[in-house]
Amino acid sequence: MSYLKIENLVKTYNKTEVVKKLSLEIKKGELMSFLGPSGCGKTTTLNMIAGFLDVDGGKIEVDNESVQHLPPNKREMGMVFQNYALFPHMTVFDNVAYGLKLRKVTKVEIKRRVQEVLEMVRLSGFEKRYPKELSGGQQQRVSLARALVIKPKVLLLDEPLSNLDAKLRQQMREEIVEIQKELGITTIFVTHDQEEALAISDRIAVMFEGRIEQVDTPADIYNHPETDFVSQFIGEVNRVRGKVLEVYENNKCKLFFYGSEQIVSIHSKQNSEIDFFIRPEKIQILTSPSNKGDEIKTIVERKMFLGPKTRYFLKIEDNHIVADISNTMINPNDIHQGSNVFAIWKPEDLLPSRKGR
Amino acid sequence: MLYGNQKIYYLLERVGDSYMKLETGSTINIKKKKKKKKIWDAWLLVIPTLAVFIFFFLIPLFFLFITSFKTFDASTGIGGEWTFQNYIKFISDPFYLGVLWRTVKIGLITTLVTIIISYPVAFQIAKAKGKVKNYLTLLVLSPLLISMVIRCYGWVILLSNNGVINSSLMKLGWIDQPLELLYSEFSVIVGMVHVLFPYMVLSIMGSLERIDTSVLRASQNLGASSLKTFTSVTLPLTLPGIFAGSVMVFSLSVSSFVTPSILGGPQVKVMSYITYEQVAVMLNWPYGGAIGFILIFIATITIVFYSKILSKSKKGVAIQ
Ligand SMILES: Nc1ncnc2c1ncn2[C@@H]1O[C@H](COP(=O)(O)OP(=O)(O)OP(=O)(O)O)[C@@H](O)[C@H]1O
Ligand SMILES: [Mg+2]
Numbered sequence: 001m002s003y004l005k006i007e008n009l010v011k012t013y014n015k016t017e018v019v020k021k022l023s024l025e026i027k028k029g030e031l032m033s034f035l036g037p038s039g040c041g042k043t044t045t046l047n048m049i050a051g052f053l054d055v056d057g058g059k060i061e062v063d064n065e066s067v068q069h070l071p072p073n074k075r076e077m078g079m080v081f082q083n084y085a086l087f088p089h090m091t092v093f094d095n096v097a098y099g100l101k102l103r104k105v106t107k108v109e110i111k112r113r114v115q116e117v118l119e120m121v122r123l124s125g126f127e128k129r130y131p132k133e134l135s136g137g138q139q140q141r142v143s144l145a146r147a148l149v150i151k152p153k154v155l156l157l158d159e160p161l162s163n164l165d166a167k168l169r170q171q172m173r174e175e176i177v178e179i180q181k182e183l184g185i186t187t188i189f190v191t192h193d194q195e196e197a198l199a200i201s202d203r204i205a206v207m208f209e210g211r212i213e214q215v216d217t218p219a220d221i222y223n224h225p226e227t228d229f230v231s232q233f234i235g236e237v238n239r240v241r242g243k244v245l246e247v248y249e250n251n252k253c254k255l256f257f258y259g260s261e262q263i264v265s266i267h268s269k270q271n272s273e274i275d276f277f278i279r280p281e282k283i284q285i286l287t288s289p290s291n292k293g294d295e296i297k298t299i300v301e302r303k304m305f306l307g308p309k310t311r312y313f314l315k316i317e318d319n320h321i322v323a324d325i326s327n328t329m330i331n332p333n334d335i336h337q338g339s340n341v342f343a344i345w346k347p348e349d350l351l352p353s354r355k356g357r
Numbered sequence: 358m359l360y361g362n363q364k365i366y367y368l369l370e371r372v373g374d375s376y377m378k379l380e381t382g383s384t385i386n387i388k389k390k391k392k393k394k395k396i397w398d399a400w401l402l403v404i405p406t407l408a409v410f411i412f413f414f415l416i417p418l419f420f421l422f423i424t425s426f427k428t429f430d431a432s433t434g435i436g437g438e439w440t441f442q443n444y445i446k447f448i449s450d451p452f453y454l455g456v457l458w459r460t461v462k463i464g465l466i467t468t469l470v471t472i473i474i475s476y477p478v479a480f481q482i483a484k485a486k487g488k489v490k491n492y493l494t495l496l497v498l499s500p501l502l503i504s505m506v507i508r509c510y511g512w513v514i515l516l517s518n519n520g521v522i523n524s525s526l527m528k529l530g531w532i533d534q535p536l537e538l539l540y541s542e543f544s545v546i547v548g549m550v551h552v553l554f555p556y557m558v559l560s561i562m563g564s565l566e567r568i569d570t571s572v573l574r575a576s577q578n579l580g581a582s583s584l585k586t587f588t589s590v591t592l593p594l595t596l597p598g599i600f601a602g603s604v605m606v607f608s609l610s611v612s613s614f615v616t617p618s619i620l621g622g623p624q625v626k627v628m629s630y631i632t633y634e635q636v637a638v639m640l641n642w643p644y645g646g647a648i649g650f651i652l653i654f655i656a657t658i659t660i661v662f663y664s665k666i667l668s669k670s671k672k673g674v675a676i677q
Contacts, residue, residue: 052574072577079578085571089593098589099579150579 003028003063003186004049004154010057011044011210019044020210021058029184031177033197036207037233042190043082045207046156049188051075062153078147079156083163084139086131092118092142093127099150117149120179137168144176148183155180155187161196173200194234198222206230228277228353237277237351238321244268258296258316264347275353282349283323285312285330286342295342300335314343425646434642443647453631453648460628461655463542464611467549468603471557474550475602479561497558505552509619512548513539516620540622548620549610556609557602564598565591600667604660611656628652 002025011019019041026032034042047053049060051072060068067075086095093114100110118124121141131139140160147155160176161169177200180187191197197204198218206213206221206229214226225231242255242264251267255274268274289295298314298321310332312323323343325332335341425443428436447453482493500508515521516538523535538544568591576586614629621627628648635645 050574050578052577071582072574073580073582075578076580077578079575081571081575083569083571085569085575087572087576087590089590098576098581102580102585146575146579 001025001027003030004188005061005064006045006049006058007061008058009045009048009055009060011041011048011053012056018210019048022207022210022212023058024205024212024215026186026188027202028186030202031180031187031189031200033201033204034188034190034207035194035197035204035233036192038192040207041210042192042207043158046079046158046188046190049154050077050079050156076150076153077156078150078152078154080140080143080147080158080160082159084131084143086139086142086146088131090130091127092123092129092131092134095131095142096146096149098146103150113149114145117145120148120182121145121175136163137172140164140172141175144179148179148185153186155185157187157189159190159192161191162193169196176200198234206233208233225277225351231277231351231353236280236322238280238283239353240276240278240316240319240321240350242274242276244270244272244274246270258319260294260296262294262347264350266352276350277353278321278345278350280311280322280324281309282345283321283325284344285314285323285325285335286344287330287334289342290344295344298341298343300337300339300341302337303332303335305332312341314341316343421646422650424643425650427643429641429643434640436643443644444651446644447647447651456626456628456631457651457655459542459625460611460652461659463545463549463617463627464607464656465659467546467553467610468607470546470550471554471606472561472599472603475554475557475561476599478554479558479565479598482558483562483565494562497555500551501555505615506619508551509548509616512544512551512620516544516547539620540624542621542625545617545621545625545627548616549613552613552616553606553609556605560602560605561595561598564595564601568594596667600664603663603667607660607663608656611652 004024004026006022006024009019009022010017022041022045024032034045036042044053048055051067051070051074055068059066062075087098090098096114096117097110100113105113114127115124118127121144123138123141123145126134126138126142131142134142140163144160157176161172164172173196176189189197189200198221201218203215203217204221205215208229214221214230216224216226221230221234225234231237240257242257242262244253245256245261246254247268247270248254248263251265252263253266253268255262255264255266266274285298286295289297296316298316300312301315301320302313304311304313306324307327309324309326310330312325312335314321314323321343424435426439426441428438428440428442430436447457478497482490482497485493513520517523518535518537518539520539522538523532526532527535572594573586573590576590577583581589611627612629613627614633617625617627617630629652632645632648632652635641635648639645
């Protein structure tokens with residue numbers, strides 16, 4: 001089923017491995033994001049796939065055929081570079097036609113296909129312009145058109161939106177997804193912007209220090225992070241600590257959190273301490289204690305009005321957490337700085353940390 | 358010698374200007390928007406240079422231009438009458454026209470040869486990294502550290518009839534008679550190329566280094582081989598460098614005096630040499646001035662013509 005297959009890919013620079021046995025399978029027509037902090041090896045991996053860098057180990061296959069021995073010009077992969085890399089001495093038309101001319105396509109056919117793809121990226125009428133005469137977003141679209149027009153087997157996008165302003169970025173990413181889905185082209189989208197990755201990907205490969213931490217759909221990455229790194233890198237999290245009071249059968253424990261008791265599905269030992277992550281929007285607050293004994297007494301340190309929701313900065317003993325509460329649930333005017341409120345969360349929303357377990 | 362230098366600066370200035378326009382066409386608009394006061398601050402820094410340029414170059418040049426339309430007076434040098442005779446004399450004498458043609462020919466061949474020799478060198482240096490790059494650059498520049506006269510006599514030792522090359526070839530039995538290498542256009546060109554190629558290397562290297570590697574990668578990614586990438590991306594993007602280098606090499610070559618004097622001798626007379634003859638030996642300033650201006654004129658035309666060919670259909674020269 002997988003179209004692009006990467007197995008145990010390794011890249012070493014001066015004896016340090018920057019890509020460490022990276023394996024990944026991408027389905028045909030899928031949009032896979034590489035998401036990770038700066039320097040985690042995203043570009044390096046992409047360059048190995050495109051053939052600009054030699055691999056120091058591992059395999060790259062497209063459609064069950066190894067492409068490793070092929071030079072970049074034989075790999076049929078379209079790449080969109082971070083800085084667009086348009087040919088400055090060629091017009092928009094010539095830039096887009098470049099790959100077609102190399103493929104000995106007839107002049108008439110070149111003209112037709114260039115016009116078609118320029119229409120797709122909404123740049124008809126710009127054929128005679130030079131890259132210098134285009135805005136960043138327009139250059140980016142030429143670069144995309146240039147890569148798409150050759151109908152590549154795989155489309156590689158290296159942070160294609162990072163040079164654009166926020167608004168244009170959002171607009172462009174929607175256009176990219178639209179075109180990608182329309183053409184059904186297998187795509188790798190490199191980004192270090194998690195919101196971008198969550199918004200556009202079919203699946204996300206979260207990378208950290210040359211390794212893939214988790215590959216999953218955006219929802220699963222967000223709701224079921226498999227490693228501490230993923231928990232903390234994707235979205236925002238609070239860290240809370242609980243102490244195991246009692247161990248039950250069927251992998252449940254009674255835990256003690258800052259004066260409250262909860263039964264959580266987790267495998268652990270009596271008296272051990274466990275760290276959990278919990279997202280700000282998973283925390284509820286009450287102005288008066290419930291009678292179930294699962295609420296935690298906190299002090300409101302600060303609040304921040306964010307339109308549809310309000311962010312409350314809460315102090316629990318010596319720990320600080322934030323809770324995002326919809327303004328339709330609680331009127332922020334009712335909660336005062338320095339007052340006591342009660343925080344509650346559902347045990348199933350707790351994401352256990354892998355460390356300290 | 359005096360004329361030689363003046364011509365160089367004049368040409369570089371002229372051509373440099375139009376070249377700058379080509380290259381930075383798009384930035385001019387931006388500059389206009391800046392506040393007036395800023396522009397004046399910038400001009401203040403230029404004033405000393407500008408003053409030297411005007412007083413020690415433009416004004417003397419202007420007087421020389423006027424002088425070239427005066428008659429020759431055997432006792433005072435410059436006569437009192439106005440005349441076109443100096444220019445007519447040059448144009449109508451096959452000997453002088455021959456000298457002009459030879460000068461331009463040597464200049465063009467020297468330029469062409471330096472481009473061919475320098476490009477691969479510049480390419481390698483631009484590719485090199487760190488220390489290696491510094492050493493290679495120093496190596497290329499090292500000829501400039503040695504006096505031109507010494508370098509020329511080095512070539513005399515190599516090229517003369519009983520010089521290193523001829524005696525080696527004769528010992529090998531490849532030739533019976535020594536080849537006439539020295540005191541020919543060939544030896545002048547060899548010497549000039551040696552002297553001038555660092556300028557070309559530096560100039561081409563500059564434009565090679567400005568090429569973004571991702572542009573080259575994009576070309577390969579789209580299916581171009583390394584050779585194709587070179588011919589359709591690298592080479593067009595280095596045309597400005599080739600052009601700037603050519604202007605320098607050509608101007609320095611047509612106005613050079615030492616190299617043709619030592620390596621060409623009396624057989625290979627060039628414009629700077631006959632100018633020197635007129636001014637310093639015959640003391641005929643008006644005619645010397647006319648010869649100087651004819652060279653400036655021809656060299657400018659050649660460069661303008663050359664730039665037209667080079668930038669023809671390639672707007673890329675103007676971009677980047
Ligand atoms: N040519 C090189 N020589 C040595 N180390 C390199 C080289 N190129 C990259 N690296 C190192 O490899 C690691 C991964 O680099 P890479 O460019 O793949 O990061 P990235 O994930 O694309 O980061 P960013 O988001 O900043 O673009 C970095 O630590 C970088 O310092
Ligand atoms: Mg990168």
